[in-house]
């Protein structure tokens with residue numbers, strides 16, 4: 001059915017009048033009706049997707065699902081948190097404006113970990129989204145709803161956000177393509193901030209071509225985001241040549257650590273062989289500060305989160321608890337009660353950690369030191385890109401884990417992003433593409449990383465790999 005196709009395939013069919021604009025929406029609705037009870041990817045689904053028949057943009061009438069932390073005018077935006085209960089956004093995020101202008105239809109909001117804190121979607125205040133490949137397992141996170149919706153063909157593509165791996169890790173767990181663009185490539189205006197120096201919005205799609213098409217639409221300078229980069233956007237589809245002769249790919253020795261599953265190791269090595277056969281030169285490299293990435297990330301990300309979350313105080317947005325037992329609460333009590341009831345336990349853990357590392361007496365020892373090591377991690381990459389065009393690693397050390405398996409052990413949960421976090425610290429782009437399955441038929445993802453603003457090399461290499469393999473065409477069985 002049409003819902004299983006990609007945006008570029010559907011656009012072709014629309015052009016040749018093989019299908020009508022309404023057909024796509026109809027077949028998606030059918031699929032959602034059939035499978036959404038099992039997968040639970042959506043926190044909100046719009047029955048009446050409005051098709052603008054006059055829009056002939058490049059995504060005309062293609063439905064998209066949006067992570068619940070990206071503002072859509074007039075629609076609830078809750079970051080899967082009770083504290084934003086009932087909050088309706090008064091404006092469109094820049095990416096939403098761009099999607100609408102290109103003709104895309106917003107189908108609904110995707111589930112996520114509360115405020116994007118997590119790697120499994122289990123921190124959502126709504127419910128846990130399930131992995132379409134095995135309903136007893138997590139879809140990854142925090143953009144788990146977006147990835148599960150794409151993998152189960154309940155949407156054509158989705159938007160997610162990535163602060164430490166939240167697009168790439170769920171993409172890898174669900175066997176879809178997930179891209180984190182260069183920091184500043186895509187406007188963050190209208191993305192509810194988690195860690196402002198790390199956050200980027202990016203596409204989750206069924207193949208690399210759709211990823212390039214979507215980045216063409218959402219990338220670019222935005223005067224509403226002072227961190228967006230004032231540089232032209234190339235046509236990324238031009239990089240989809242299939243030819244990687246002359247490209248040098250670096251394999252960082254620090255990424256083949258203890259704790260990485262045998263299946264992941266095997267799939268990654270096989271993928272490297274595919275790339276070699278296609279004409280890429282493979283070279284071992286070193287990123288010596290890799291071992292500090294997770295610690296540095298959890299200092300910087302929590303510091304920024306604690307500051308960003310200060311705005312949710314029961315006065316300006318969503319939930320307000322200003323009364324108890326018929327007694328009016330003071331302003332301070334209102335803050336305390338609202339925040340106490342509104343935030344889930346992971347959000348509270350991060351606020352406490354972040355406040356601690358920023359506090360007087362600990363700032364120098366933790367936050368400042370973490371910033372210095374962040375610079376070294378970035379330098380590792382910039383040095384490496386003097387020798388190689390891109391870097392290939394596994395996306396995650398394991399395939400999807402069981403629901404409940406890590407929720408009581410935050411540290412082991414934090415480690416599931418060990419391979420994705422560095423790209424955010426360095427500000428470089430990275431993409432995850434399907435590269436095989438474990439013995440238990442769980443998807444495995446391969447990560448490509450490239451230099452700042454060099455998404456073209458990412459698309460070129462990832463597309464060439466995708467062309468030589470069939471992983472992205474294999475679908476989960478949801479019967």
Ligand code: GLN
Nearest residue numbers: 116118162163164165166
């Ligand atoms: N899992 C990481 C975290 O919990 C990354 C989340 C993200 O990228 N939003 O912070």
